[in-house]
Amino acid sequence: MIEKSNKRAVIVGLFVLVGLSFLVAGILMVGNLHDTFQPKIKIVSLFPDVSGLKKGSNIWFSGVKVGVVSGLKFYGSSQVAVDLNIENKVQQYIRQDAKVKLSTDGLIGNKILIIYGGTGAYPEVVAGDTLEVEKTFTNEDMINMLQANNENLLEITTNFKTMSTKLAAGEGTIGKLLNDNELYDNLSATTHALHKTVDATASSLNKASAQAQQLLASLNTFSAGLNKKGTLAHDLVSDTLVFNSVKSTARQLQQIADTARVMVATLQTASRNPKSALGVLLYDESTGANMKATLKNLESSSLKLDEDLEAVQHNFLLRRYFKKKAKAQE
C-alpha cells in the first residue's frame, strides 16, 4: 500500500512539475505569440546598406508600428534584401508606390524601417511586392556633398569675379569691340534678349545668395547652439571633425554669398550699361558661350544647394533646430 501511494505521489509530482513548466513557458511565450497570431503579409525591399538593421527591427508606417523585419539576405553583388512582415490590417493603407527608408527610433534608438508616401493612384501592396527604397543621407554623405558643392560654387564665382572686375575696369579688347558699330547693330537685338536673361539670372542668383545667407544664419545659430555646453547636440557634435567641417562649410558659404553679392551688383551695372554689357558679350564669342554655360551651371548648382538645404532640414541632427525655427516663425 505504501508503495502504491508512493508511486502515485511520484507520478502526480511529475505531472505537477510538467504542468508548471508548461504554464511558465506558456506565459513567457504568449507575449511573443501575441504578434504571431496576427496574420501577416511579407514584402521585400532591396537596400544597398542597412546600417545595422536587425531581424526583429520594427517597421513603422506613419509613426505606427505595423510589423517587423523578418529576415535579411544578401542579394546580388552588394545589396541586401530585407523581408518586411506587415500586419494584414494595415495592408490597405500601404500603396505600391510607397517607399521604405532606414531611420532610427528616437535620437539614439534602434534602427527601424519607415514606410512612407504612397498615393491612392496605386493599388494596395500584396504579399511579395517590392517597395522602392529611398536613399537616406547619412550625416557624412550630406557634409561630403555640401563640401563638393561649395568647391564648385567657389570656383564658379571666382571666375565670375575675375571676369567682372575686368569688365568694370574696361580693359582688354573691350574698347575695340565697342567701336564696331555693325556688330553692335547685329547684336543689339541679342543684347536685348540677353538683358532679360541676365536679369533672370541675377534674380536667381539673388535668390541663391539669399538662401545661402539663410543657411548661413541657420548654421550660425545652430553652431551657437552647439557651443552651449551640456546640451545633447553639443555633445554629439563635439566630435571636432564633424564640427570643423560644418564650420568651414559655414565660412565658405559666407564667402560664396559675399562673392555672389558683389558679382550680382557688378553684373547688374554691366547689364544696365548696354555698352559694357555689349563689351561682356563681345569680348569673346566663346566667353559668351562659356558664360552662358556657367550661368546654367550656377543655376543648377543653386538648385542642388536648394536640395541640399532641404536635406539638411530633414537630417535628424538638425531637424529639431529647423522645427524650432519653423515654430518661431509661426
Next chain:
Amino acid sequence: MNKSQQAPIIDSEATVIRIEGLRKSFGTLDVLKGVDLTVLKGENVAVLGKSGSGKSVLIKIMVALLQPDAGTVIILDQNVHDLRGKALDALRLRVGFSFQSSALYDSMSIYQNLAFPLSINKPKMTRKEVDFTVEETLDAVGLKSKMLQMPADLSGGQRKRIGIARTLILKPEIMLYDEPTAGLDPVTCAEINALINQVQEQYKTSSVIITHDLTCAKSTCNRVAMLIEGTFLKIGTFDAVFQTEDAQIHDFYEYNFIQ
C-alpha cells in the same frame, strides 16, 4: 511492588482499544508484522520492547499520526483510520498522548501550553474557567508554581509532567504514554510512575504505556505485552510474561535489571 494484582477499577466487560492484525513497513523495513492488542476500560497496559522494535510506531498509528498498511485500530468503538476531520478531532479529544520528548511548545509559557488546546477546542470557555482548569491540572501534576515559566526553564522530569498535564487538561478517557520515563533518573522515574497511577485513579483513564523500562511497567501496569520483531510474543500480567523460558524475553528482563 507489583501492581498487576490490584485492579480495582478495571471493567472487564468494556473494551476501549482493540487492535487487530496491524502491519506497517517503511520502505523495505517491516516494523509491525501483525499486532493484536485489547485494552479494557480502566486498565493500564505496558508495551515493552527494545528500541526500534516498533513501539512508537504502534502508538502513533493508534492516534492516526501514521497510517497502517493493514489492520484496524478501534478506539472507543470507532475505527481510527476511517475517521476524518471533525470526527477524528472529536476522538482525539478523548485520547491523551504524552510524547517521549514532551513536545512542549517552546514559544509558549507553561500556562499557555496548557491553555492552548482548551482555547482552540473549547472556545466557549471563559477566561476564568480556563484559568481554573489550568491551575487544577497543574496542581494535579504538582507543578502549579511553574505556571508562568517557559518550557526551557524546566528539568526533564518537570517537562514530562507538564506534557502529561497538557493532555489531561482535555479530560481524556484514554492516555497513551510514549516512553514516559526515558532519559530520567530513578527518583524522577518513580515520581512519574506515581503520577501515571494517580492519573489512572483520578481521571479514570485506560492507558497504553510504551516503555523499555521494566520498573515502570511493573509499577504502573495491570498487564504487559512484549513486542519483539514486530509481533507480541506474550501478553499477560508482568509475572506471567517474565516467568518464561523464552530466550528473547529472558534476555530483555536480565538486561533491564542488571542495568
Next chain:
Amino acid sequence: MKDNQEPSAVFSNSLDAYFIGVFRGFHFFLRFFKSVFTRPFHTREIIHQGYEIGLKSLSLISLTGFVIGIVFTKQSRPSLEDFGAVSWLPSLMGIAIIKALGPLVTAIICAGKVGSSIGAELGSMQVTEQIDAMEVSAVNPYKYLVVTRVIATTLSVPILSMYCSFVGLTGAYFNVHASENTGLRVFIQNAFSGISFLDIYTSIAKTVVYGFTIGMVGAFKGYHATQGTRGVGKAANEAVVLAMFLIFLEEILIVQVSNWFRNF
C-alpha cells in the same frame, strides 16, 4: 524484503524523492486554499505573526531601502550626465524603485529573514514532535501554524514593500537634492511621471505573490523537516534558496503578464 526494493522506485530513488517533494509541495499548496476559508481563523495568531514578521523586519528594510535609493541614484547619474539628462533622474528612480527594486529587495530580505525563521521554527517544531502534539490535541497544526503565517507574510510583504519604495525614494531624493538642488515637489512630480496605476497594481500584486511564496515555502520546508536538528538548519536554508528562486521566476512571469495588460 529486498525483493520489493526494485519495483518501489518509478525512476530512480533520488528522482522519485524529488517528484514526491513536488507532490507534497503541491498538496501543501492546495491544502492552504482548503483550510484558509474554514473556521477557526486564529485571527489573533495572524496578528501576532504579522507583528513578528512585519514590524521586526522594518529596521532592516528601512536601512536597505534607503541605501539602495542613494546608491542607485548615484550610480545612474553619470550615464544620464552623458546625455545631459540628469533631470530625468527622479523619473528614472521612480520607475526603478516602485516597479522593480522596492518589491524585489523587500522580497529578498523577507525571504532571508522571515522565510528562514519560519522554516527553522516549524522545522524545530516538527522534529521535536510539537506539530504532532498539536495534531493529537485536536488542533489542526496546518491551520494554526501554516495558514496564519502564510496570511501574515502575504499581508505584510506588500506593506513592507510599499514602505521600502517610499524609503528608497526618500534616499533618492536626498541624493538628487544634494547634487542638483531639485525641490521636493519637482522631485515627486517627476518621480511619479513615469508611473501609472497599472504599475502600482502590478507592484502590489507582485509583492502579494512574493509574500505568499515566502510564507508557503518557509512553512513547507519546516513542516516537512526531518533528521533532527540538522533537518532544521536544512529546512531554513532550503526555504531561503527555494523562495528566492521562485521569487525571481515570479518576477519574470508577473512582468510578462502585466505587459499583456499594458497593451489593452
